[in-house]
Amino acid sequence: MPAGPIAEKWTKYKAEQDLVNPANKRKLDIIVVGTGLGGAAAAASLGELGFKVKNFCYSDSPRRAHSIAAQGGINAAKNYQNDGDSIYRLFYDTVKGGDYRAREGNVYRLAEVSNDIIDQCVTQGVPFARDYGGYLDNRSFGGALVSRTFYARGQTGQQLLLGAYGALNRQIAAGNVTMHVRTEMMDLVVVDGKARGIITRDLITGELNSHFGHAVVLATGGYGNVFFLSTNAMGSNGSASYKAYKKGAMFANPSFVQIHPTCIPVHGDAQSKLTLMSESLRNDGRIWVPKEKEDADKIRKGELSPLDLPEEKRDYYLERRYPAFGNLVPRDVASRAAKERCDAGYGVGSGQAVYLDFADAIGRLGKAAIEARYGNLFQMYEKIVDTNPYELPMMIYPAIHYTMGGTWVDYELQTTIPGLFSIGEANFSDHGANRLGASALMQGLADGYFVLPYTIQRYLADQIGVARMNTDEVPEFNTVKKDTKTLIDKLFAVKGKRSVDSIHKELGHIMWNHVGMGRTAEGLKEGIEMIKKLRKEFWEDVRIPGKENSINPELEKACRLADFLELGELMAQDALHRNESCGGHFREEYKTPEGEALRDDKNFMYVAAWEFQGTENPAKLHKESLSYEAIEVKTRNYK
Amino acid sequence: MDLTLKVWRQENAKAKGKFEKYQIKNISPDSSFLEMIDALNEQLIQDDKDPVAKEPVAFDHDCREGICGMCSLYINGRAHGPDEEITTCQLHMRKFKDGDTIVIEPWRANGFPVIKDLMVDRQAFDKILQSGGFISANTGNAPDANAIPIGKDKAEEAMDAASCIGCGACVATCKNSSAMLFVASKVSQLALLPQGKHESVKRAHAMIAKMDELGFGHCTNTGACEVECPKGISLDHIARLNREFLAANLMP
Numbered sequence: 001m002p003a004g005p006i007a008e009k010w011t012k013y014k015a016e017q018d019l020v021n022p023a024n025k026r027k028l029d030i031i032v033v034g035t036g037l038g039g040a041a042a043a044a045s046l047g048e049l050g051f052k053v054k055n056f057c058y059s060d061s062p063r064r065a066h067s068i069a070a071q072g073g074i075n076a077a078k079n080y081q082n083d084g085d086s087i088y089r090l091f092y093d094t095v096k097g098g099d100y101r102a103r104e105g106n107v108y109r110l111a112e113v114s115n116d117i118i119d120q121c122v123t124q125g126v127p128f129a130r131d132y133g134g135y136l137d138n139r140s141f142g143g144a145l146v147s148r149t150f151y152a153r154g155q156t157g158q159q160l161l162l163g164a165y166g167a168l169n170r171q172i173a174a175g176n177v178t179m180h181v182r183t184e185m186m187d188l189v190v191v192d193g194k195a196r197g198i199i200t201r202d203l204i205t206g207e208l209n210s211h212f213g214h215a216v217v218l219a220t221g222g223y224g225n226v227f228f229l230s231t232n233a234m235g236s237n238g239s240a241s242y243k244a245y246k247k248g249a250m251f252a253n254p255s256f257v258q259i260h261p262t263c264i265p266v267h268g269d270a271q272s273k274l275t276l277m278s279e280s281l282r283n284d285g286r287i288w289v290p291k292e293k294e295d296a297d298k299i300r301k302g303e304l305s306p307l308d309l310p311e312e313k314r315d316y317y318l319e320r321r322y323p324a325f326g327n328l329v330p331r332d333v334a335s336r337a338a339k340e341r342c343d344a345g346y347g348v349g350s351g352q353a354v355y356l357d358f359a360d361a362i363g364r365l366g367k368a369a370i371e372a373r374y375g376n377l378f379q380m381y382e383k384i385v386d387t388n389p390y391e392l393p394m395m396i397y398p399a400i401h402y403t404m405g406g407t408w409v410d411y412e413l414q415t416t417i418p419g420l421f422s423i424g425e426a427n428f429s430d431h432g433a434n435r436l437g438a439s440a441l442m443q444g445l446a447d448g449y450f451v452l453p454y455t456i457q458r459y460l461a462d463q464i465g466v467a468r469m470n471t472d473e474v475p476e477f478n479t480v481k482k483d484t485k486t487l488i489d490k491l492f493a494v495k496g497k498r499s500v501d502s503i504h505k506e507l508g509h510i511m512w513n514h515v516g517m518g519r520t521a522e523g524l525k526e527g528i529e530m531i532k533k534l535r536k537e538f539w540e541d542v543r544i545p546g547k548e549n550s551i552n553p554e555l556e557k558a559c560r561l562a563d564f565l566e567l568g569e570l571m572a573q574d575a576l577h578r579n580e581s582c583g584g585h586f587r588e589e590y591k592t593p594e595g596e597a598l599r600d601d602k603n604f605m606y607v608a609a610w611e612f613q614g615t616e617n618p619a620k621l622h623k624e625s626l627s628y629e630a631i632e633v634k635t636r637n638y639k
Numbered sequence: 640m641d642l643t644l645k646v647w648r649q650e651n652a653k654a655k656g657k658f659e660k661y662q663i664k665n666i667s668p669d670s671s672f673l674e675m676i677d678a679l680n681e682q683l684i685q686d687d688k689d690p691v692a693k694e695p696v697a698f699d700h701d702c703r704e705g706i707c708g709m710c711s712l713y714i715n716g717r718a719h720g721p722d723e724e725i726t727t728c729q730l731h732m733r734k735f736k737d738g739d740t741i742v743i744e745p746w747r748a749n750g751f752p753v754i755k756d757l758m759v760d761r762q763a764f765d766k767i768l769q770s771g772g773f774i775s776a777n778t779g780n781a782p783d784a785n786a787i788p789i790g791k792d793k794a795e796e797a798m799d800a801a802s803c804i805g806c807g808a809c810v811a812t813c814k815n816s817s818a819m820l821f822v823a824s825k826v827s828q829l830a831l832l833p834q835g836k837h838e839s840v841k842r843a844h845a846m847i848a849k850m851d852e853l854g855f856g857h858c859t860n861t862g863a864c865e866v867e868c869p870k871g872i873s874l875d876h877i878a879r880l881n882r883e884f885l886a887a888n889l890m891p
């Protein structure tokens with residue numbers, strides 16, 4: 001972390017840092033795994049600079065990365081609305097929203113480059129929403145008192161990703177980036193203590209291949225799918241980060257998981273994923289449950305319609321508990337409040353749901369205005385639930401959405417393995433214990449376009465003397481490749497009775513019940529034992545049909561689940577050690593008499609970075625203590 | 640719901656494929672179509688009569704919310720099945736009746752070879768976009784985002800065009816296997832914006848040339864693509880492409 005006042009750190013860093021000269025850039029190979037906002041932006045920008053980039057994704061096109069699904073928007077400190085926004089305020093909101101568990105210097109830099117992102121995206125042809133004067137429009141999001149969120153209907157992630165994908169395509173055409181689609185990174189190769197490459201599996205032929213890079217960048221997204229049901233894409237996984245962890249890259253704050261308050265409730269056992277209803281809906285929707293248990297009961301039985309319940313019999317619990325922020329409290333607060341009401345017996349639908357009601361907004365602004373703002377979300381809701389949200393209030397419930405935890409990185413986004421970098425949701429860096437809405441897209445693009453392309457050069461400046469390796473001749477590559485082959489053989493050899501999904505679903509239940517929204521020491525310990533047992537069962541009873549040398553989705557899922565079955569335990573261990581409640585991590589033992597989270601800054605104001613010690617041994621804890629110089633640490637208060 | 644499924648099975652790109660018939664029971668009408676195939680696959684994996692587990696049906700999918708464009712499937716003769724403006728992952732079983740027989744096939748088009756069962760190779764779409772479907776602007780070159788105002792109408796129309804998810808239903812539906820709707824949506828989006836205008840003629844020609852080279856057919860204006868496009872991409876974009884870039888035969 002560069003010294004000096006916070007507002008000058010990044011400028012100072014850029015001014016003083018080593019760069020690689022253009023002729024040498026061509027001699028340097030960089031592996032970028034992932035083509036989401038982080039990966040596509042990084043691969044394109046590094047290609048433009050003249051590096052030789054090898055880019056990988058598991059889907060059939062880079063455009064399909066999970067980032068495509070982000071709906072609501074992206075933050076920036078432009079202050080186009082003249083409502084008092086600034087770089088400092090965005091920085092402040094992000095640190096506060098993260099409950100003072102993020103590194104100050106990184107977050108300030110994020111806020112600083114946020115404005116460049118919007119400029120860059122507009123130049124790429126991202127059709128952001130505009131007002132009648134032709135200028136960019138903004139909306140507000142949870143955890144902020146200003147309107148700083150840029151959006152493209154309910155498809156912001158899609159449009160930003162297509163922008164980055166365009167830039168990537170241009171570099172592919174120019175020959176600077178080689179794209180490998182339907183290719184999964186299976187493991188990391190470390191040579192003499194430095195990351196030097198990866199082993200991949202071709203998802204069509206099953207072939208295992210070695211790839212060399214002077215540096216390796218992981219942009220592989222989050223691990224929310226450890227819960228089986230989440231808003232993540234089906235293929236989202238934690239394996240790349242986890243494999244790096246097993247090779248020595250520390251894993252930070254694994255238990256910091258975000259539960260999103262506005263998702264469509266679960267319909268039944270066959271459910272394969274959960275659908276998010278963008279948080280932007282909370283701008284105009286009001287959240288409520290019945291005030292009386294009897295009414296909730298009647299609604300659940302279908303004897304009473306929510307429309308029949310008069311105002312005074314409704315409990316707008318967020319507006320009641322948090323008058324200042326109301327329905328716009330941060331996600332963790334909104335999610336816990338919904339769970340609290342449902343656990344207390346006031347839930348609607350299956351009992352695990354609350355209302356998100358647009359009747360007031362439709363009355364105030366007209367149906368057309370609401371349709372213009374949220375039309376595609378309303379349509380999506382109707383297609384899934386089969387009721388019309390213009391007429392009946394939506395039903396929502398919290399679901400796993402985002403992982404703040406991830407690979408530990410320093411100011412340069414480098415992990416504890418030299419030459420291995422981690423960007424986007426895969427790293428832990430900017431969101432502390434809770435991420436604010438519209439900040440993940442900002443972070444992915446900040447890392448990919450504006451931070452990594454600078455910081456990676458300090459490392460690479462030292463590497464120009466290293467010749468490209470012929471991987472066949474490097475024993476480390478051959479060993480790791482053999483290990484991968486052994487893992488696959490071992491999975492096929494089990495020949496058990498249970499499908500991968502059935503075990504994954506069971507893991508999901510354990511995680512949701514024991515490592516979910518309200519955690520207790522007791523429950524976590526129990527959870528750890530259950531995960532260990534399930535992991536054993538997996539290795540004794542999983543059934544992988546099909547062949548190794550062909551397209552085999554069951555094998556792909558099994559490899560990812562094998563890692564989830566270890567990562568889940570690490571998450572529980574982290575949650576168990578953190579004897580406080582902060583952000584998305586809520587321990588029932590640590591709360592105020594009113595039920596609000598009780599942070600313990602004296603003992604826990606640090607990043608917990610875990611070091612791998614073997615699968616069956618507890619990981620070793622390292623603490624990076626956090627200090628705040630530019631910001632006064634306060635209790636989060638949204639009242 | 641109890642259903643009969645007739646599913647296209649094909650070992651790999653070179654093998655000959657055929658339909659297999661499966662019975663499946665107790666599907667909830669609230670399940671999505673892909674969750675129904677999940678259930679079929681679970682059944683195939685669990686099939687005890689077969690000691691070597693039967694191979695599940697391979698199909699593409701990822702986001703399961705209609706935005707990544709990864710899912711496909713020709714269902715009872717229609718791309719993305721019997722519902723309007725929807726992808727297969729958003730299709731729900733309540734659109735079918737108990738006892739129905741459902742025929743499930745992959746996209747079929749020259750440009751999209753089948754690689755296994757219901758999976759096809761759509762890399763041709765990436766190649767078309769690599770030939771020019773972008774604005775040439777290096778990272779860091781951008782002026783302030785509000786420096787060039789863009790009329791709301793133009794921005795909205797560009798957004799309509801930009802909604803394409805690259806699924807390929809247009810190609811699969813077209814009797815000529817033309818990728819014109821896909822190409823036109825990108826050409827339109829970028830040509831409507833002041834930032835993309837400068838390269839628009841060159842871009843249009845390069846993308847069309849690439850499309851031809853990759854074995855997609857010509858557009859004969861039958862309009863089937865528009866009907867099956869899950870994102871409602873309008874034929875107007877093809878008209879604009881013809882009018883503004885091809886008819887005048889402006890060479891780059």
Ligand SMILES: Cc1cc2nc3c(=O)[nH]c(=O)nc-3n(C[C@H](O)[C@H](O)[C@H](O)COP(=O)(O)OP(=O)(O)OC[C@H]3O[C@@H](n4cnc5c(N)ncnc54)[C@H](O)[C@@H]3O)c2cc1C
Binds near residue numbers: 401
């Ligand atoms: C439904 C939804 C809505 C959201 N809405 C918003 C929003 O409005 N605003 C906001 O700021 N954030 C939002 N988020 C969060 C945000 O979308 C993500 O955090 C962000 O897009 C992650 O980007 P990424 O580049 O880090 O990773 P991803 O987009 O997840 O990309 C991961 C990439 O890695 C590849 N990959 C993974 N593992 C491997 C492997 N082993 N081998 C090869 N390739 C691999 C994948 O193919 C993919 O290309 C939303 C998230 C969800 C789920």
Ligand code: SF4
Binds near residue numbers: 824
């Ligand atoms: S134009 Fe429509 S049908 Fe064709 S690829 Fe795009 S979204 Fe799919």
Ligand code: FES
Binds near residue numbers: 703705
């Ligand atoms: S799975 Fe993504 S669009 Fe259907």
